[in-house]
Amino acid sequence: AQSVTQLDSQVPVFEEAPVELRCNYSSSVSVYLFWYVQYPNQGLQLLLKYLSGSTLVKGINGFEAEFNKSQTSFHLRKPSVHISDTAEYFCAVSGGSYIPTFGRGTSLIVHP
């Protein structure tokens, strides 16, 4: 069985500040990790994913995440956020199942 924990339900931050959204996972098999973003009134879209290789993964819109196997984490970071980054962010894990398991989501709120 696999599970995902997103440690923060809401993260407020000021524009141009750095941000980190935390994600921890558990799985008994090899894992593949994803971050998705959901803007208001839209479906989810992929930000980035880790399948293998380099543990630092770069995605769209300036986001990056680092896979840490020993800490079973896959935290998402951005060095400088914009108002337009305000959205819901979901971490997901797959491995051993066709279906990814999603976290409960973190609401990123960027203030001017």
Next chain:
Amino acid sequence: KAGVTQTPRYLIKTRGQQVTLSCSPISGHRSVSWYQQTPGQGLQFLFEYFSETQRNKGNFPGRFSGRQFSNSRSEMNVSTLELGDSALYLCASSLAGAETDTQYFGPGTRLTVL
């Protein structure tokens, strides 16, 4: 390439009625998954279809059902609607539903049950 489309975008029904939601995946994608999204529960997996066969099913009552057609389009049906069924229903498609596949989501159908 056109994205995942879902129809209708909004629905209002009353308790006891039934509803059918439709999803057209990205061309070439053979796996379609359905999720229920609510503020309290997040994304909950309903079921996944691959080549017209239900391959995985989440922990939902039998009132929730689905099917997939030969062109990969999918429908889900909810019978005897309850107030708690009010949610955003998301459809996602992927090439083959493999563990490494990216899921491509539609905009969702917002169902309100009165």
